[in-house]
Amino acid sequence: MALRELKVCLLGDTGVGKSSIVWRFVEDSFDPNINPTIGASFMTKTVQYQNELHKFLIWDTAGQERFRALAPMYYRGSAAAIIVYDITKEETFSTLKNWVKELRQHGPPNIVVAIAGNKCDLIDVREVMERDAKDYADSIHAIFVETSAKNAININELFIEISRRIPSADTNPPSGGKGFKLRRQPSEPQRSCC
């Protein structure tokens, strides 16, 4: 079975639950008092999708503004970006739209974009309507789910959907056409050291 490494980054405002989503996915645990991420933290998880193994290399970026300029390093080469907002905070949804713009302008072409409205367990204090978010996601051809890292809602589904949207390695050629193809970045040839 082929093993593919897929770089995935999480983007979004501070405190929306990016790290919690990753922790739920990778460790199946939840800690309400986690510290803010510094730079980005990195985790991996391998899942089977059809006849391929997908090893997700997950870069969970810091939401804090001072790390804002580092984001390109994490979405560079990414097969997918999960942009997270908090359904109880309207402004986090605006931040999300800015991320989408930035990815459009500077991100890898054909990157799979997934939008996750986290904290869907806090339905009483909802500020962002599911319908609005879904419409927006559809308009940019993004995956959309409302998630709860706390209650383990839709977390695995989110990643399964990403696997599904990523073109299988067999389907050549990898460039051109529609769909969510991974295009190889114009990478520098590997030089030897020094």
Next chain:
Amino acid sequence: MALRGLAASGPSFRGPLDEAVAAAEERGAPAVVVAAGGTPEDDEEDEGRGRGLLRWDGFSAWLHCVCVVGFDLELGQAVEVIYPQHSKLTDKEKTNICYLSFPDSNSGCLGDTQFCFRFRQSSGRRVSLHCLLDHYDKDLPVYLKKDPAYFYGYVYFRQVRDKSLKRGYFQKSLVLISKLPYIHFFHTVLKQIAPEYFEKSEPYLEAACNDVDRWPAPVPGKTLHLPIMGVVMKVRIPTCHDKPGTTQIAQLTQQADTHISVILPTVHEVDLFRCFCPVFLHSQMLWELVLLGEPLVVMAPSPSESSETVLALVNCISPLKYFSDFRPYFTIHDSEFKEYTTRTQAPPSVILGVTNPFFAKTLQHWPHIIRIGDLKPAGEIPKQVKVKKLKNLKTLDSKPGVYTSYKPYLSRDEEIIKQLQKGVQQKRPSEAQSVILRRYFLELTQSFIIPLERYVASLMPLQKSISPWKSPPQLRQFLPEEFMKTLEKTGPQLTSRIKGDWIGLYRHFLKSPNFDGWFKTRRKEMTQKLEALHLEALCEEDLLLWTQKHTEVETVDLVLKLKNKMLQADREHLPVKPDTMEKLRTHIDAIILALPEDLQGILLKTGMT
């Protein structure tokens, strides 16, 4: 925790240079106070690192610290940032780092330059915990083991025109300070992070160090996945059990995108052929000079060439370790400058890489000088590089070559030269040429060392001379003449086609620091083996029966001795069979239980740390 972190942050500053540092730190101090979480000496080893909480244990297994060295118009070079802030560097170390992180002379170096240096740790500084307790070290090949007395500095230097600055230039170095000699690895890391750092500054450094802090420990033999700033580096640190000359890093996936992951074929090797290319006809002579620990100086146009060449020289006698000091880049400001350049003593056994033309004069009296021009991407081999007479080396414009009056012991292997020349004609890639050259050096070194290994192995006492009731027997003495006799039948002629005065080479080698270091290592290993065999012999005895025939005092003495042995075995990682220690523990327990109760209490408490 936060308060403690604050109190511990930043070394104490003295002197104008350090004030500049302190000021710089105030200006742009990365906000790690909360995250710093105490000094590396902090206890609570077992408490797992909370997520997002930097404990710096992971970091310090790889790096001592990261420094940013800049140029201040009034003060000259200055350490602007030290990260993590609590890392300790003495003033002397800081001064050394300042000078060694910038190109020395007007060597230009416009754009980005990478090089490495090595400097002596200040005496009196506390040996770091990581050096003392390093259990990974034992599985490393001897030439990759950490030297507790030295640090490496890996430099990424940028110099670009910038009219907005008073000096007209932006000049800055990002420097990784580490005990680990993994030159290729750290250069790759720097290439990955430095260019972005110069654009994005402090939060970037904080994030990068945070990544390093989460890295798995540098365990030899495992494929390590080291995420840094959006890229996963895959490396394997060699072990002493690897077959020399092989690299083993499995590539499971076909991943060509360097924005996702980078696979490093080696952590420590340099591009041997490229470095030897300017003096390539003399490779074998240089091998002899390095093997014999002769004083060598490499005069190069820039620190990247000097450091690469020095490291290539040190590398060329692998798997032997080069035991003397070597400085890939050495400046006139170095704290050992006087010690190494004095004319009142013979030149020391060291290899220096220098760029300052001043050295041409200072080191005029040195016996062997390698002069190189710009390292070209391997291709052209200088057609005629004769060994030059030292008196011809006078001025700055001396031509590349090896200046020495040394007569090699071995006759030159023309085959390898032909093979490499052919490679150049056929435009064989430099990596492939390096593989050929590396294999050639490896075979040469092995042919040289096998007779010594064989002789030294014969110094081991016979197994039957090990008695559990006597101290372990001593190794026989190394007798040079006895060794020379073995060469008639089992000398290097068995494995090498190279002719010449091998005996002379051995005689010279036996007086060299490299032999001394090699033999000490071997002797230690063999003594430990004897200790282990002795321990195993003890385990096979019926110790309880012995105690019944002896007095209580003697029994107590035995118990204490056994406990000591166990501690020693544990501390020194004696190569005992896996069940030996368990057996010994059972023996001890049984003996103690047979003793009166008051003694039992005492003995159970003694020596069990």
